[in-house]
Amino acid sequence: MNFFIVDDSAPIRAMLANIIEDEDLGTVCGEAEDGSEVYADELAKKRIDILLIDLLMPNRDGIETVREIAPTFSGKIIMVSQVESKDMIGEAYSLGVEYYITKPINRLEVVNVLKKVCEHLLLEKSIMDIQKSLSTLQQISIPTPSNAGVKHGSRAGMTSSTGSGPIINSGKNVLLELGIIAESGNKDLLDILSIIYQLENEGVRVTPSLKDLYERVVEKRIGHNTCPAVIKKETKAGEQRIRRAIHQALDHIAALGLTDYANPKFEHYASTFFDHSQVRLKMLELEGKANNTSTPLRINIKKFIQALYMEAKENM
Secondary structure, eight states: OEEEEEOSOHHHHHHHHHHHHHTTOOEEEEEESSGGGOOHHHHHHTTOSEEEEESOOSSSOHHHHHHHHTTTOOSEEEEEESOOOHHHHHHHHHTTOOEEEESSOOHHHHHHHHHHHHHHHHHHHHHHHHHHHHHHHHHHSOOOOTTOSOOOSTTGGGGOOTTOHHHHHHHHHHHHHTTOTTSTTHHHHHHHHHHHHHHHHTTOOSOOOHHHHHHHHHHHHHOTTSOHHHHHHHHHHHHHHHHHHHHHHHHHHHHHHHHOTTOHHHHHHHHHHSOHHHHHHHHHHHTTOSOTTSOOOOOOHHHHHHHHHHHHHHTO
């Protein structure tokens, strides 16, 4: 990753550069002591992935600079400041700033935020590469007759994902935001979205039971006529993958809240996908303040799936 640091304090710039280099997070390709020295075309020439910028600077502050470069800068922007005004922070987020690091600089906080941003960028690039590959394949593929193939069983319609592409693409974006696009359970969750979407198009407005959804996912992949014992085994494996992915999403959201409790993404996803008490307990656990004898968190999987579907559908 290529970094660019903007801060009117030379010690702060040096501290951030040292953290980036010591943690092998990337390369600091440039620095500036004021926003007036930062231009989108220069950032593009240096192929900057992540811009760390101070909020308050003498000539052109961080807000003005972000407003200037946001329309053409394709990288991630992290605001660095001791300002705690929610109005100013909110304005920064509205302009495209995704993370906020508070001063005085805390090494652990900086490392945590930068690793998350780097991970997010890598996942976005991977998804873009996959989408480009799929686009290329679609352009060179030969159309097949609409009645090609043989349908099996009363749920044969479930074996085709025709018409569910938009919900899948939207679902991938939500999973990316939740930090679980790379988890093994993400494919199971996307298949469930496809199934619910097709059922809704057929007039079914009630979400099926989790057991039914898990079985439909297995049947969609390996066929309805598969041995019941195999379906049962694969259903159980899929349920475990989904459970692990959801717990990972909770970890991601809780960590985001620890980094910046006012982050709009944290405020939205924490309340949409989880109960407040669950998120709070996970945050305490990550801080090392939770009681080790406490029982494991019980996640409402159906609530998560319903929230994921509604979020994906809304963003289509």
